Each structure stands twice: as structure tokens, then as C-alpha cells.
Amino acid sequence: MAHVDLNKYRPYIIIGFIVLFTLLPLWTRGYIPASDMVTPEGVNLLGNDPWYSVRQVEQTVANFPGYAWFDAMTLYPSGDVVYWGPLFVQIISALCVLVGATTRPEIMVVASWVPPLMGAAMVPVTYLLARKITDWKTGLIAAGLIAVISGSFAHRSLFAFVDHHIAETLFSTIFVLVYVTALLTTRNSPLSRKNFETLKMPVITAAAAGVAYLLGFFNMPTMILLALIVAGFTLIQFLLDFFQDRPSDYLVLVNAVTFGVVIVGITAFGFPHPGLDLSRYTVGHVVAYAALIAGTLALYGLSAYLRGRPKYYFPAALAGLAAIAIAVLFVALPDVYNLLVSSLFAFFGEQAITTTVQEARAWSYAAAWATFHWGLVLAAGGAAALLWWSREKVNPAHVFILVWTAVILASTAAHVRYEYYLAANIALLAAVFAGAVLDATWKDVARLFRAGSGGAPQSPGASGKQEEPAKKGKKGARPPDTRKPKVPPRDQPDYIKVGAFAAVVVVTLLFAGTSLQTNLAYAASAKYSGIDSQWMEALEWMGTNTPDPGVDYHAIYDRDTFTYPKESYGVMSWWDYGHWITFVSKRIPNNNPFQHGVSGPNGSATYFVSTSEEEANRILDNIGTRYVVTDIQLDTGKFHAPATWADPDVGKARFEPEYLLPESAGSTSYQAVPFYNQQYYLTMVSRLHNFDGSMTDPTSQVIYAEYRDAGTANTSLPVITRTEQMNATAAAAAVEAYNKSAPAGAGATLLNMYYQYRGDSILQPVERVPALQHYRLVHETPRNVFSNTGTNGPDLKAVKIFEYVPGAHIKGDGIIEVPVTTNAGRAFIYRQESVNGTFTAPYATSGWSGEVKTTGPYRIVNTGQTFDVTEEDIQQGRTIN
Known part of the structure; x- marks a missing residue:
């Protein structure tokens, strides 16, 4: 059989593997998600920031190769400074110009392919780096691992994750x-x-x-x-x-x-x-x-x-x-x-508000293992190998790799966003360890394979050679035992090394296989990670049905000379949604996912958790807001975020307090249970999203609770000593009576069950919630978040858009009502109690062409008087009577 000299073909073999490893991420992170996500309308980009990146690409293509360091289409009324560099955006823009992509769908597709291409480019780069510090075998292992490594690195190189x-x-x-x-x-x-x-x-x-x-x-x-x-x-x-x-x-x-x-x-x-x-x-x-x-x-x-x-x-x-x-x-x-x-x-360092930003949170051990699992073990071995090799003669390249890894690891521990940097270190060091073990054990593995294939040295008799006569020993001495030699043959493998080889191969393949499986799951689920249908419907409606703010979406403006036109205005929502508002609606958000416009006295956090309409209105006046957008997530799951930004020391505890309750009747073990208190129901986000700005009274029983303070009970949280479901009026009287003579360190309060325990509790205040006087619903999305409650259950939509208006004034006392029907067909009664003998009407009964309409006049309940209010009355703030 002819002997093939593989060394002669080694460069071609290496190139072949590098090409295959490079194509792998293009398939898992590019082709698989792209096949589900590309439509004639474009691409539903992932997350939040990618929408702004493509906005930048559109702007740069329109002004190529110009780059905007200031953007007037976000952070109204100041505009925002762009603090990252132009390279990523200009690479995409140059590709768009090169292939002739000029429409929004074409630009979105080109931009969406750049992240997987850059992820694939990491394969040859990692190979060259590993080869530089060790050898080509380690380089191939590193190239294979970076091609499949999971976590943030894989997610952020997915098709449609257009970010730098x-x-x-x-x-x-x-x-x-x-x-x-x-x-x-x-x-x-x-x-x-x-x-x-x-x-x-x-x-x-x-x-x-x-x-x-x-x-x-x-x-x-x-x-x-x-x-x-x-x-x-x-x-x-x-x-x-x-x-x-x-x-x-x-x-x-x-x-x-x-x-x-x-x-x-x-x-x-x-x-x-x-x-x-x-x-x-x-x-x-x-x-x-x-x-x-x-x-x-x-x-x-x-x-x-x-x-x-x-x-x-x-x-x-x-x-x-x-x-x-x-x-x-x-x-x-x-x-x-x-x-x-x-x-x-x-x-x-870390601040309380960073816990509300996913990528700024600290890295946990559980998250580290979930991302890199066996790669962490291999990487630790790689670091140990570099240290071992440097024990006699220090290699500065090895020292640099170790310092690089240590700093990136510390950065990731402080802020999980740096996990995508760490992927390169994990793949490299894991390959170093695997390569070192393979080098140290390969000869013994080769011996094992030779022995198993019959290639081991045979006994001299079997080989046909004449056996040399045995040397004469002493008289009576036993002849040597030729069946069991005392010294093993030189080609006998060291089974400890063979075991080490097998273990490293298994762990490396386990690391690679598990990571690849995770990446395939990422690719399959990518189509669900963009803007959901409800938000997209609301954003498209806003872009079509609200006034143009008068700012050219594609223009590049100079920060020092730009001024907003008179007709411009801002849109208030939570910062997560700012880029969506800019890109899809082409409207100007008051804050954005750079966490700008969130904190401070005029920030969105302060606005949404404000319990005073007067203070909330002052914020909107200061920052020129005309529309407010709320959604069920901000109302519930994300509520902790504005509460924490508004007051990092207290957070959501003042709205959603936790109490210790016995795990069961008679139990001495306690569990922390969250509740809603009246302060939650008075927040602007609750009054808008849950109650449409209408006055709302308790309609069901509430929880009357007696408790002991944490200090008195010597516990971490207050301990509830007694609870009773009561009529809201009776419960309020009971709280007042108990607190008048409560023992030191004890008290009573009204509570409602937390959202996850009873879904409709967000619609059930424990005391009266006053109406908002200057907000009218102008659009809501079709889906009911309580869709499983049947036709007679509560009807709360996922996304709502409100207009902030001056409102018309009606003289009178008591309660005024007006029937309203929304664009989704939902009917409700807007109710308001007079303040100082005046009602402020936010809805027009005539002259209004919007989708949310009144179906009758305003009526003062106790007198029966009715009033017609025109849209002009609303906008001019006129007094009707």
C-alpha cells in the first residue's frame, strides 16, 4: 500500500477546515434565521438597538459617506449625541451602496447579514491567534470552537442583530x-x-x-x-x-x-x-x-x-x-x-439602576455555566498550561493572553455585556488546553491504535527470525519466562495518557456539541425576538395618524445650529421602545435605549411612577410631549425599572411592597409575598394603561392586613399577622380605626394580590383612583392580555397611545361621565370628579375625526345636565358654560 505524506498536503487540509468552520456560523447564524425573517416588508430586527443601527445606515446611505454625530430624531427636545464610532455603520452603508440597496427592505436585508459575516470572520482570526501562540493544531481547535461557541457572542452575531x-x-x-x-x-x-x-x-x-x-x-x-x-x-x-x-x-x-x-x-x-x-x-x-x-x-x-x-x-x-x-x-x-x-x-462598579438594564447587570455563576459550561473547565486548563510553559522562560505572548483574559473576565463579571468579548478568550484557552493534552498523549494513543490493528511488534518466533539461544544461567536456575517479560515493550501505550486524551476529546466535543445545539435554538427562535405584532401595529398607526414633527428623518444636522420647528413634539414611553418609535413611526421619543431621558426630574421614570397628575403634566410641558405610549409590560413586568430609576434606594417597594407570610396555616416558616398598594394604582402608568385615565372605584373586596414592622419583628421584611378580605369601604374604616390605637411597630393597610397571583388585580384598586384630566386614549392594539378569561372577563389591551391635551372646562360639581368606544371596539365610561367646581374634559364629542370616539354627550351624574364639547374647545382649553 502506497504511503501518503500528509505533511505535503497539510496547508490545503488546514485551509479546508478553516473554510468549513467559517461556513458553519454563516449557516447557523445567517441562513437559518434569514430563511424565516426576510419578507417583502424587510426584516423584523432583533431587540432594540439594531433598529437604531439601521436608522443610522439609512441616514448614512442617504448622505454617503457622511456620518451623523448628532440625531434630532431622538431624545426630544434636545436631540441626542451619537457617542460610538462610524465604522460599523459605514461598512454596512458601503455594502448597501455597492449592491445598490436603497429601499428600506433592501437596506435591512444587507445590514442583517453583516453580523453573521463578522461572526464568521472570527474563525480565521482565532485560528491565526492560536497558531501564533502555540501551533496549527491548536489553531484548528480554536477555529472550530469559535465557530460554535454560544452565549452573547452567538446571539449578537445572529442575522438581524444589527449592532456594533x-x-x-x-x-x-x-x-x-x-x-x-x-x-x-x-x-x-x-x-x-x-x-x-x-x-x-x-x-x-x-x-x-x-x-x-x-x-x-x-x-x-x-x-x-x-x-x-x-x-x-x-x-x-x-x-x-x-x-x-x-x-x-x-x-x-x-x-x-x-x-x-x-x-x-x-x-x-x-x-x-x-x-x-x-x-x-x-x-x-x-x-x-x-x-x-x-x-x-x-x-x-x-x-x-x-x-x-x-x-x-x-x-x-x-x-x-x-x-x-x-x-x-x-x-x-x-x-x-x-x-x-x-x-x-x-x-x-455597579449601581442600583444597572440591574434594570439587562446587559449592564453583573454576571452570575449560573449564567456563566449556562453560557460556556465545559468551556470554562477547558479554558481554566488552558490558562494553567500557559502558566506552566512560562515557569522557566516567560513568553510575553502567553502573558498578554492571560492578562487579556483576566481583564475581560473581570469586565464580564461586572457587566454581562462583555460576555461576547470573553467568547474569544474561552475558545482560545480551551483550544490551548485541548491542544496541549493532545500533544502530550498522541504518541500513546497512536501506539494503542497500532497495537489494536496488529501493528505492534510481534514475538521473534512469529516474525520468522531465528530465536537466539538463551544464555546459560546458574545451575538450577529457572529459564526466563518468555510469556510474561518483566520489562514492557517500548511500544506499550501509557493508559493514563490515553485516558487523558479520551477525556479531553469527550469534554471538548461535549462543549462544542452543546454550544452548537444552543446556537441552532437561537437561530430557530430569532423570528420571535423582534417587535411583537401589537407594538408593530401601534407604531405603524402612530406613523400614519399623528402629525409630522417637521424634522427630516434622513438629514444630518449640526448640533450647534439645529433648532426644532414649531410643530415638533415628543413621544413619551419607556426607554426600551425609543428606537422603535424613531425607526417605525418616524416620530421623536423623549427617551431612548441609551438610557437618556430616563432619570432626573424630567425623566420618563419620574413621569411613569408619579402619583400626581399635576407633577406629571409639568414634566410633559417641560419636554414638549404630545403623545404617551404605555404597554402591559411597563405596567407589570417592567414596572420595577421606572420605580428603580426614579428612586434607586427604594425601588418598587413603595408601590409593590413585600410582606412575610406563613407558608401555610400554622407554619413557622415564612415566605416573602409581594402585593399592590394604593400607591401603585395612583401611578401614571397604572392610571393610563389600566383605567384609561378614568376615575375608578374599588369594585371587589380588598385585603385588610395587620402587620409588624421589620424592626419590631426582627426580620428582613414586615410580617403580616392577620389578613381578611373585606368590602373596600369597611376595610378603609378598619385600617383607620386600627392605626389610631396600634401598638408601637404595628400597623394596618389595604393591599391587593400581586399580578402573577391574580391577573386582574391590576384593574382592582384598593381605594378610589382619581381621573386624569388631560389625557385621552387615541389608539389601542387589538389583543386582550386577558384573552383566556372569556367574553365576560376583563378587556385590557397590550399597547395604548394617549394624547396629552389642554382639555375643555365645564363648571359643575359631583361626577361627570361620557361614553367612549375605542378603535378596537371596546366600550368604557370616562368618569371624572370635579375639582374646585370644575371638570376638565379631554374627549371631544364633536369635530373629532379620530378612531376613539365618544358615543354621547358629557353628563353630570347628580344633575343630569349634558354638554357637547368640540375638538376646538379641547385644544384651546375653552370653558364651555
């Missing part, structure tokens, strides 16, 4: 690859200032690292994280080189050239944002990179000065100089201190 996150991972990994190449090239070159040839390749590779860094930087200013990694690595590598008496001049060259190129590139790019904020494109980045170069030079000078002295001098001197430098910056240059020191601590 996958570009962040790609460009940062490219930088790591080129920077490591520069390190190894420079470390292995005899540097001489007198011989340019010795500097040629080191300078070229370091400059290439600078260009790679700029690619990441022009995509997102959080590329500064990689500079932090370089700084940490530089410090550690200087220490290692000093203790091992190795020169560190290569670090000076690489950092000086790399970040010198970065400084030049950033300066040429310009500074669209003022100040020193490293999260934006400011001159602060130049300061930071200059400080990195200066720090590298200082380390080199200090190490050269202390060379030949006791080893502990160097770290001791570093600690002392660092303390002095921080103190000087704190006192003399507070702006620079905040830039370089305070911002670092802020980055790794």
Missing part, C-alpha cells in the same frame, strides 16, 4: 493578534538603533498593531479597554523580565510605535465630543495613550536604573511611585485623575 457588538469582538481580537505578533517579532529581533534593518519588522508590526487598534476605536470608544489590558500586561512583563534579567526594550518599542500611531490616527480623526470622557470620542483618549507610552518609558528607565540591585527594589519602587503619582494627580490634576483612575473604578 460583534464588530467590537472582531476588531479587538484582530488587535490582540497583531499586537502579539509585534511582541514576538520584536522580542526575537536583536534591536539596534544603529542598524535600521533590526528595527524594520518590529516597527512595521507595531505600526500594524496601531492600525488594528484604530479599527476597533473607530467602531467603539470602549476599545480603551484594550489599552488598559496593554498597560496591565506591560507592568507585569516588566516585572517578569526584571526578575529574570532579560531586557525590556522591546516593550518600549512596541508600545511607543503602536500607540504613537493611535495618537496620530485619533488626532487626524478629530474629537467630535468635548471634555475628557473616555467613553466618548474626546481628547481624553490622547491623554490616556500618551500616559501609556510615558508609563512604559518610566518602567524602562526605572528597571535600567535598578538593574543589578536587589530584586525587591523594583516592585517596591513601583508601588511608591504609583502612590505618589496618584496623589499628585488627585491634588494637582483632578481632571486627569478622574480620567485615568476614577473612571476605572466606576467601570468595574
